[in-house]
Amino acid sequence: MKQKFLTTLLFACALTAASAQTPVYMDDAQPLEARVKDALSRMTLEEKVALCHAQSKFSSAGVPRLGIPELWMSDGPHGVRAEINWNDWGYANWTNDSITAFPALTCLAATWNPEMSAKYGKAIGEEARYREKDVLLGPGVNIYRTPMNGRNFEYMGEDPYLAGVMCVPYIRELQKNGVAACVKHYALNNQELWRGHIDVYLSDRALHEIYLPAFKAAVVEGGAWSIMGAYNQIRGQHACHNDFALNQILKGDWKFDGCVVTDWGGAHDTYEAAVNGLDIEMGSYTNGLTSESAFGYNDYYLADPYLKMLKEGKVPMSTIDDKASRILRLIFRTAMNTRKPFGSVATEAHYAAAREIGNEGIVLLKNAPAEKKGAPLLPVAADKYRNILVVGDNAVRLLNQGGGSSELKVKDMISPLEGLRAVYGNKVTYARGYVAGRPMYGRADEIPQHITDSLRAEAVEMAKKADLVIMVGGLNKNHYQDCEGGDRLDYGLPFGQNELIQELAGVNPNLVLVLLSGNAVEMPWVAQVPAIVQGWYLGSMGGKSLADVLSGEVNPSGKLPFSFPVRLTDCGAHAFGELSYPGDSIRQEYKEDILVGYRWHDTKKIPALFPFGHGLSYTTFTYGKPTASAKNIAADGTLTVTVAVKNAGRVAGKEVVQLYVGDDRCSVLRPMKELKHFAKIALEPGEEKSVTFTLTPDDLKFYDEASSGWKYEPGKFKAYIGASSTDIRGAVSFELK
CATH class of the missing domain: 2.60.40.10 (Immunoglobulins)
Incomplete structure (x- = not known):
């Protein structure tokens, strides 16, 4: 923050000194391209190169001599991440960086409502602006190819048209706050296992029909100001400096005029980074989350090594002028934009937006009577039951924690148990039923079997005496679940939940199951459970949204943005052996080609358990x-x-x-x-x-x-x-x- 204050002070001094004759680049009444050209003409080669790489964990340099401020970035896309230290991955422990956690993007996609996307972008943009961020790292629009991908919860489903329509209003409204969207992860980052090096091969048809359209919509229709490159390789070349993806398609075919930013640690070669379309290099020599580098920022590929190659004539000078121009354009749109509005954080309006998005995104998967002649189990009227038992670790777990870079520090967080108690009062009792361990990245707690058995037995015994059981389960943000840096290990529910669900159903037919996750799960007990709700990760107001829908205060209207296969082998990515998923650790081939999700289920006549677009109503x-x-x-x-x-x-x-x-x-x-x-x-x-x-x-x-x-x-x-x-x-x- 001190650095940003000093740069702001320098900028103010430069404006004062220039008041008699303001340089074109400082006058935001001038056309944007004239400002870029003027600033570029005043810069030294060293100053241009300094723009192209990080100066801290989440900022890149400006030009202090000219009063041009640096860029400050923050992880998203579901909220503005807590402040990270200047030069390590630890949290700065500020007391004023608590924010609103918005529902995960799978939930936004499940609204099938572009108006919700606009509300989301406006609100998160105001929070990023308040936190003085210039670039928000999101939204994510990678295609849901397999339910094993640990990062699917950050994306918008299996259909490129739906993802494209839903990302555009988010980007437009976010950028009205003078905060750039950084759409990620371009491209083909469809799994976390071996993400740093897996080399993806696929047909041109699959690339253009399935995996690129949402990115194209973000650029051409959304007007995104920046794009984040992916970790993986595409046909033998890393995505962050891939000539085909960046120069030919993004900047050539789509006329993208913004910046390409690496994923943190996504750069691997100076020459390729220089000539193949990369603009800003971040997080090099780290894994982007936890590991530290023995090198300084001047050792980055686009730092001193790039400067040396430019001076020796080994790469064209036109490359640095193009990069610097793009970065200046981004700075003028964000950090030097004097017309951007004031921001706000954790306001009632933002909480209302988060709640409304959650309400519209929750999907009612199944709603049958507990008995053959009865009414559907949902909604649950406040006066219908005297004893409502809530079961599940996810009923009380803070699901803003964990998940990697999407972890959020919230000002307020309404749990499902709190939301249900607010509606049903002292009728609600609670049993944990299972335990999932601490939220951690890179590893997970091992839960002793006797603890699992004891918690299950307690919940089942309490369920015998309850009028209604609401189990809140699913996945969480631990490693090997819905978490960056690793894929799921099993399609089934973890922590003994399958056994718990079956035993609860066996002693009480009035069972409602709420699944909180960003992924499809196997459901061997589906016939035994009369009511099933897909609740996603709903953010700060999640407990209120769930209570709104379960009580009938809100009629559910969400629809699935991806298919739920009956079994994993029913998914196209898993139908062709390991080379198709997860690959052989070096190479991967998308053998299902264009038949992703419902396209596969329809064409191959393999019914899904719950199909794409499915969602019931009251x-x-x-x-x-x-x-x-x-x-x-x-x-x-x-x-x-x-x-x-x-x-x-x-x-x-x-x-x-x-x-x-x-x-x-x-x-x-x-x-x-x-x-x-x-x-x-x-x-x-x-x-x-x-x-x-x-x-x-x-x-x-x-x-x-x-x-x-x-x-x-x-x-x-x-x-x-x-x-x-x-x-x-x-x-x-x-x-x-």
Whole structure:
């Protein structure tokens, strides 16, 4: 903080000295590119190179001589991380860096509501601004390829269209605060195991159709000011200095004018970093989380070694001018932006936003009667039961802790148990049921079996006497679960939860299971549990959101952003042996190609346990017959598909209407259908609304590897209208002429 104060003071002095004739770069009324060009012309080679690498754990240098401030960065994307020491990974232990924990991005994706994304970006941007951060490291848009990926909770699901739509409002609203989004991790960081070196090979079709569209939307539609490179290699070259991914696609095809920032420790070579599109190098010679370096910041690849190569003519001077220009552009957009608003932190408005996002993202997976002739178990009316037993470590665990770089220091945190007690009062009793150990990175506590057995026996005995049991389980942010730096070891639930769930169901049929996780899990007990809720990591207001939905104060409207396979081998990434996942520790091949998630389940006719787009409600929605505006669509035309949706139940609710398109016959393999549009609508009881989607030929294209471009083939197509990828309510056929 002292360094930032000194730089601010220098900046103020420079402005005072220049008041008679302000240099162009200091005048933010001037066009941005004129300011960049002017500042660049005043800088020495050494000052330009100094911009390109870290000066501390989370900052990079400015140009003090010219009053140009440094950049300050912070981990995200679910909240602004607590302050880290200048030169080690320890927390600074400030007393004024507590913030709001927002729901994890899987929850945001599960809202299927771009309005929630905008609220999220606005609120987190205000908190980052208050904390004087210039760059927030997020959002993450890597595709959910396998439920074993420990970092899936930071991403937006398995479908590139959904992830693309949902990331854009977040980025736009965040950057209105003068804080840059740093979209991550570009690209193909789809597992944590061997993430620092695994070399990913895949087809061009899979790359362009599945793994790049969300990044493209973030850049082209969202206008992201920075991108974080991934740790892994792509076809033999590290992603943080990959000519194909950075120069050709990102900066070439997409015209990205911002900065490429390494993941911390993601740079490996000076020459490649110089010529292959990297701009700012962070965290080199460390693992980005815990390990320390024996080298100083001037030893970074883009520091003294780069300066030496420039002076010796081994790399073009044009490389440093391009990097410095991009970094100056980022500084002018953020640190030197005098028009950015004031920030705020942990406000009632931010808590309200976190709660609303959680309410809309919670997914009701199953809601059956406890007995054959009874009503569905949920919602739980406040006067229905006298004795409600809450079971589970996750009911009281602080799930903002752990997880790696997404760990957050919160001002307030409402646990599920607290949220339920606020609604049901002294009717609620609690039994732990299982214990998961301390939140740690890189290792996990081993829980003695006798402790697990004792806690389970206590919970089961209490469940016999309860009118209703609500178990709050799932995963947590420990290593080998939902955590950076390591993948899950087992598709099943950990800590003896499967046995606990089965025994609870055996003694009390009135069982509600709430799963808090960022991943799908195996459910061998699914037939025994009448009500199952996917609750995600919900942040500061998580307990209130869960209580809102379980009590019926809020009608659940979340839909799954990824499929839940019955068993791990039902997932496409796991259907081709170890070379497909996790690789042989050196190389990996995405053998399922474009058939990721529901595309795999549909096309291979392997039913998912809970499909992509699935989510129940406390009301019932009926769909009319969809109609198309025409039977044909021209190559330069459009076609609309309209469907009427009615709330046929007794309570207000929201429904996500989904439109998928299938190509009846094509010269290449295509999925049975692909999500192309969706709309979330609110309906009062008895209310009906018409939803209209507009299709263009772009919705019908596939990536043609022969021509290295997008292509459509004339022929017959189907537009499917559904409440999920498998709950199809109607279809219309049309032809592309």
